[in-house]
Amino acid sequence: MKLPVINLPPLLKNKYILSLVVFGVWVTFFDQNNLWDRAKLSSRINQLEKQKHHYEVEIEQNERKLSEIKESPESLEKFAREQYLMKKKNEDIFVVIEKED
Template identity: 35%
Template sequence: MLNRILSRLRNFYVATALGLLVWMTFFDANDLPSQIRNWLKLRELESEVTFYNDQIKEVQRARREVLGNDRLREKYARERYLMKKPTEDVFVIVDENNEPIEKQ
């Protein structure tokens, strides 16, 4: 008789645990598919962070180059924005990496 009661009690706990597991996996606010979507979105956002950090470093480098002196500021404006005086033509000579040869 005691065996029967323990068996029914054990089956109740197993069924309850399985029900709770199914609920937590599929129906809860933090279910497994939502967690996977959130994890994938996190990876995408982390890659965007690295991209934008690289862009910030590039802009800071260009800013340091331009704010160095008036000659470099003029050179930067001519090369980057193709500014020129009305009576002249501007030619930028680049190396194989598409970088200007004259860097100061």
């Protein structure tokens, strides 16, 4: 019985090239650390780095505000009035809410 002859390019008849192609396909699609998952994880890392930078800036601003409040009683009073609507006994507070069109 004669085996059928498959017309393959000469490069694919080479067992080393063929094994290299199979290895490449395996690593690209089927491996635990395939390229698709690595690209998704890299995108997620970039997103988390941006969030980290945002929160670092926010922490720095809050620390600056906290040190300002600790340094002077006037700024503490201003903060309490603005954020928590606190008032003295003989004062009235009017809250004005601007309506956006």
